[in-house]
Amino acid sequence: MAPGRLRVVPDTPALAEAAAGEFLSIGAEAIRSAGRFTVALAGGNTPRLAYERIAATWRDAPDGPLDWSRVQLFWGDERYVPRDDPQSNYRMAREALIVRVPVPADNIHPAPTDLPDPREAAARYEATIRGIFRLVTGGVPRFDLVLLGMGADGHTASLFPGTEALDATERLTAAVHVSALDSWRITLTLPVLNRAANVIFLVSGADKAPTLRAVVEGPAAAPPLPAQRVLPESGSLTWIADRDAAPWAG
Numbered sequence: 473m474a475p476g477r478l479r480v481v482p483d484t485p486a487l488a489e490a491a492a493g494e495f496l497s498i499g500a501e502a503i504r505s506a507g508r509f510t511v512a513l514a515g516g517n518t519p520r521l522a523y524e525r526i527a528a529t530w531r532d533a534p535d536g537p538l539d540w541s542r543v544q545l546f547w548g549d550e551r552y553v554p555r556d557d558p559q560s561n562y563r564m565a566r567e568a569l570i571v572r573v574p575v576p577a578d579n580i581h582p583a584p585t586d587l588p589d590p591r592e593a594a595a596r597y598e599a600t601i602r603g604i605f606r607l608v609t610g611g612v613p614r615f616d617l618v619l620l621g622m623g624a625d626g627h628t629a630s631l632f633p634g635t636e637a638l639d640a641t642e643r644l645t646a647a648v649h650v651s652a653l654d655s656w657r658i659t660l661t662l663p664v665l666n667r668a669a670n671v672i673f674l675v676s677g678a679d680k681a682p683t684l685r686a687v688v689e690g691p692a693a694a695p696p697l698p699a700q701r702v703l704p705e706s707g708s709l710t711w712i713a714d715r716d717a718a719p720w721a722g
């Protein structure tokens with residue numbers, strides 16, 4: 473069993489509620505202890521409802537209203553499309569969360585997707601991260617929270633099985649050409665994910681159940697699935713799954 477916590481909830485609304493609660497609680501603690509909350513948002517479809525719940529409930533959070541002026545928003549990965557493209561993870565989070573909360577524009581750090589070369593965009597995203605975290609050369613940022621999704625193939629962020637980004641240990645970001653999708657992506661790399669103080673996977677749907685069970689219970693595949701390689705060195709690992717994605721866990 474991977475060293476993590478599996479939370480099984482009945483359905484997608486409950487998954488969104490649980491995710492929102494964790495986000496607001498981790499955020500309040502980060503701001504309390506360090507004066508800011510750094511979070512890498514997940515892309516795809518599953519997080520949308522969670523972002524909407526965060527936007528709807530942050531004022532009444534148990535720890536008091538989240539101070540958005542102290543929140544720094546990043547993305548765990550991005551499709552290499554314009555920001556107004558329906559496929560954009562930035563656009564999804566903007567619609568579901570950003571336009572509904574008072575987060576300052578200067579605190580929003582999407583991966584750039586407007587450069588001719590995705591590799592240059594990844595490098596620019598890395599420079600932004602290094603600047604906000606005030607990293608020395610070779611430093612790895614410790615996000616307070618990294619939200620992740622997972623595909624049925626075990627990919628997470630844009631770390632897909634068999635892609636070289638999985639072995640990018642010297643970089644914080646990578647540009648990935650996903651041949652199965654014939655598209656470019658920008659992604660945070662495993663060293664960043666595994667440095668986080670809190671990692672939360674949001675997993676919904678029966679199609680992911682076999683893969684999620686392999687990730688949660690092992691054994692690791694050979695080679696390990698990308699999601700099996702997310703093992704925070706000194707942080708918490710949580711999977712929030714609806715019952716369809718974790719039927720074995722009741």
Ligand code: 6PG
Nearest residue numbers: 515516517518621622623628629
């Ligand atoms: C993306 C994601 C990706 C996603 C999984 C699950 O940009 O697509 O970062 O890793 O989290 O593919 O996607 P769903 O939530 O849509 O099932």
